[in-house]
Amino acid sequence: MGTLGYAAMFEQFTPSDLLRFCEQAEDQGFTSVMASDHFHPWTPQQGQSGFVWAWMGALGERTKQRFGTGVTPPGYRYHPAIIAQASATLEAMYPGRFYLGLGAGEALNEHIIGEYWPEPPVRLERLMESIEVIQKLFTGKVTKYSGKHIKLESARLYTLPENPPPIYVATSGPIMSERTGKLCDGIITVGAADEKIKTLMGRFEKGAREAGKEPATMPRMIQLHVSWAPTQAEAEENAVKEWPNGGMPFPKGDIRNPEDFEAMAKFVRIENFKNRVLTSPDLGEHTAHIQHFIDLGFNEVYVHNVGRNQEEFIAAYGREVAPNLRWDAAG
Numbered sequence: 001m002g003t004l005g006y007a008a009m010f011e012q013f014t015p016s017d018l019l020r021f022c023e024q025a026e027d028q029g030f031t032s033v034m035a036s037d038h039f040h041p042w043t044p045q046q047g048q049s050g051f052v053w054a055w056m057g058a059l060g061e062r063t064k065q066r067f068g069t070g071v072t073p074p075g076y077r078y079h080p081a082i083i084a085q086a087s088a089t090l091e092a093m094y095p096g097r098f099y100l101g102l103g104a105g106e107a108l109n110e111h112i113i114g115e116y117w118p119e120p121p122v123r124l125e126r127l128m129e130s131i132e133v134i135q136k137l138f139t140g141k142v143t144k145y146s147g148k149h150i151k152l153e154s155a156r157l158y159t160l161p162e163n164p165p166p167i168y169v170a171t172s173g174p175i176m177s178e179r180t181g182k183l184c185d186g187i188i189t190v191g192a193a194d195e196k197i198k199t200l201m202g203r204f205e206k207g208a209r210e211a212g213k214e215p216a217t218m219p220r221m222i223q224l225h226v227s228w229a230p231t232q233a234e235a236e237e238n239a240v241k242e243w244p245n246g247g248m249p250f251p252k253g254d255i256r257n258p259e260d261f262e263a264m265a266k267f268v269r270i271e272n273f274k275n276r277v278l279t280s281p282d283l284g285e286h287t288a289h290i291q292h293f294i295d296l297g298f299n300e301v302y303v304h305n306v307g308r309n310q311e312e313f314i315a316a317y318g319r320e321v322a323p324n325l326r327w328d329a330a331g
Contacts, residue, residue, distance in 0.1 A: 002327035005032035007304035011041035015050040028318025034070035034302040039109040042245040073105025074130030084137040091161035103170035138164035181207025186219030221300040238307030247272035283320040
């Protein structure tokens with residue numbers, strides 16, 4: 001059986017509201033949560049940006065869901081040793097329920113430390129070094145590390161779970177996909193053209209097999225952005241107003257401030273969301289959309305409804321989408 005997950009977006013909602021939404025989502029068949037890790041929202045209008053690591057402990061108490069970050073960038077706001085410590089603590093408290101989602105990061109959140117924001121290849125180097133540090137610390141041994149970007153001096157985790165939490169990496173490129181299959185436990189991606197997804201998954205599987213793993217048993221996670229509302233007009237209004245960054249068809253990793261995204265949002269039109277955010281009141285269309293990605297081999301699908309109408313969305317999906325998904329094609 002696959003996983004229909006709820007995407008908890010800290011850019012849009014207070015942590016208390018997100019706890020309530022996750023409880024409702026659990027009641028409606030969403031068995032896992034992917035929580036965004038932001039310091040800033042994309043636009044000031046989105047209005048929030050709580051600290052996800054404090055919140056996940058509360059989620060562990062309030063629900064029985066699996067949960068993790070979607071995604072945390074190591075090596076900027078957080079030294080990888082601190083990520084390892086936080087992850088080990090959550091997995092020790094909630095065995096088998098926490099996963100660590102990692103990614104290369106965006107200037108929007110990471111520029112705040114006042115260091116030079118590197119080019120994409122350097123971001124990937126820093127990510128790979130951070131993964132190595134985290135995995136070493138998960139062994140419980142005293143660890144030293146001196147990489148090109150990351151340094152660690154005589155560190156050891158004393159609070160450890162029985163088994164280390166799995167590490168999943170968000171990637172949109174073939175080289176990183178292959179590295180992820182080889183070195184980590186699963187892959188995270190976002191909706192894209194079928195051919196690109198097939199390429200990414202092929203490289204992920206290649207890396208896994210080279211490391212002696214069976215890729216069919218490894219989590220393949222995708223986050224899908226949708227805009228559901230009772231009418232097409234409402235769905236379109238929600239997309240443009242609440243998630244204009246979803247209609248920006250260009251790389252956003254180097255843009256620093258919510259105010260810059262706000263200025264660019266003035267040029268976003270509903271046609272910009274085509275093939276990027278499913279915008280429809282038709283729950284049958286939503287079911288088919290998710291099913292398409294299950295058929296491509298994803299065994300965990302996390303859905304983000306971009307509007308403020310979270311409770312209505314969760315109830316509608318629980319009633320008409322979750323029961324109609326066929327997971328036999330996944331994995």
